[in-house]
Amino acid sequence: MISATGARIVRMLPPEVAHTLTIRMLTYGAGVPAHAPQLPVSTRVELPRSGLRLCSPVGLAAGFDKNCDVPGAMARFGFGFIECGTVTPKPQPGNPKPRLFRLREDRAVINRMGFNNYGLDYFVRRLEKYRHDVPIGANVGANKDTEDRIGDYVTCIEAVAPYTNYITINVSSPNTPGLRGLQDKATLTQLLARCGAADRKELPVFLKVAPDLDADAIADICGVVLREGAWLAGLIISNTTLARPPSLRSEEKSEAGGLSGAPLFQPSTEVLRLFARTLNGKFDLIGAGGIGTGRDAYAKIRAGASAVQLYSLMVYDGPGIAARVARELSNCLAEDGFSSLADAVGKDL
Numbered sequence: 001m002i003s004a005t006g007a008r009i010v011r012m013l014p015p016e017v018a019h020t021l022t023i024r025m026l027t028y029g030a031g032v033p034a035h036a037p038q039l040p041v042s043t044r045v046e047l048p049r050s051g052l053r054l055c056s057p058v059g060l061a062a063g064f065d066k067n068c069d070v071p072g073a074m075a076r077f078g079f080g081f082i083e084c085g086t087v088t089p090k091p092q093p094g095n096p097k098p099r100l101f102r103l104r105e106d107r108a109v110i111n112r113m114g115f116n117n118y119g120l121d122y123f124v125r126r127l128e129k130y131r132h133d134v135p136i137g138a139n140v141g142a143n144k145d146t147e148d149r150i151g152d153y154v155t156c157i158e159a160v161a162p163y164t165n166y167i168t169i170n171v172s173s174p175n176t177p178g179l180r181g182l183q184d185k186a187t188l189t190q191l192l193a194r195c196g197a198a199d200r201k202e203l204p205v206f207l208k209v210a211p212d213l214d215a216d217a218i219a220d221i222c223g224v225v226l227r228e229g230a231w232l233a234g235l236i237i238s239n240t241t242l243a244r245p246p247s248l249r250s251e252e253k254s255e256a257g258g259l260s261g262a263p264l265f266q267p268s269t270e271v272l273r274l275f276a277r278t279l280n281g282k283f284d285l286i287g288a289g290g291i292g293t294g295r296d297a298y299a300k301i302r303a304g305a306s307a308v309q310l311y312s313l314m315v316y317d318g319p320g321i322a323a324r325v326a327r328e329l330s331n332c333l334a335e336d337g338f339s340s341l342a343d344a345v346g347k348d349l
């Protein structure tokens, strides 16, 4: 396990340097536990629609391992599933640096990375090498300068499908101009029609949405998903937010980009609840946004999620957060008399 001193030193470095160094260290196995931790039995879950069987419902969210360099290492920290990407067909450098900021006082992060990644060929070569029981997902996106945005998703889906356990269509990054426009009714209809026709080897596919959606926009997305997306396994709710809650205290709060971590917990859980109410159990929902404790994960599950993902609070708490959240979640289930996680899904709806 990464030592407490090591983790403190990494956190003293500028955020993106710390991230690059962490990925490099994990690539060489530095600080990676020899075996995955024991995880509580009561939090094992099989997602009903996608059929994914998870030894823990706590997954690693996209953006930490954009190039699929270290999924095996992250599985050893006790994540129940690992999502790599976002990958785009061609490599691209992303936005100018600095583009990643820690909001320490708020336990939050702002990023405007802009889909920096080594491209699909590299990603697929790495994905092919993954040998672990823990399910892996490939999160796909579009190049900034593409002329056929939807075509980029189809290209990525067909390239990753033979080597992954599930795919996520990311239409919700705020850092690629116009990308969130894919959530609009007409464009989303086209996107789902073309991606639905792609050769995806029968894999479960999730649609990842933004938290910055009002009730009408959520109703529109649900309508399109129910009409055109019957082939989808589910939704991931949510990506980062463009909102800046007045409660933010850190100096970096005015940086442009997507905000994640603790201040995203409330709004993303509310959006999850609205989706869950409308979709009424027809799709698997994965909740993300501000999870740092088992109680946070439990709230997302009671709001309709069958599994959760996290990233930002691992920046502050280290990778041991995966197993800790699962253990705390197991305690929450026991306190309320649930013997399995599936029984608690959607209990607050």
Ligand SMILES: Cc1cc2nc3c(=O)[nH]c(=O)nc-3n(C[C@H](O)[C@H](O)[C@H](O)COP(=O)(O)O)c2cc1C
Pocket (backbone or CB within 6 Å): 061, 062, 063, 064, 066, 085, 086, 100, 109, 111, 113, 115, 139, 170, 173, 208, 238, 239, 240, 260, 261, 262, 264, 288, 289, 290, 291, 309, 310, 311, 312, 313
């Ligand atoms: C630095 C950073 C990079 C991210 N990159 C991606 C990405 O490439 N694709 C994506 O779908 N989400 C990306 N995300 C969003 C996360 O996957 C997640 O949805 C969001 O941060 C909310 O979870 P959290 O509060 O636990 O971080 C990124 C988040 C951060 C902090």
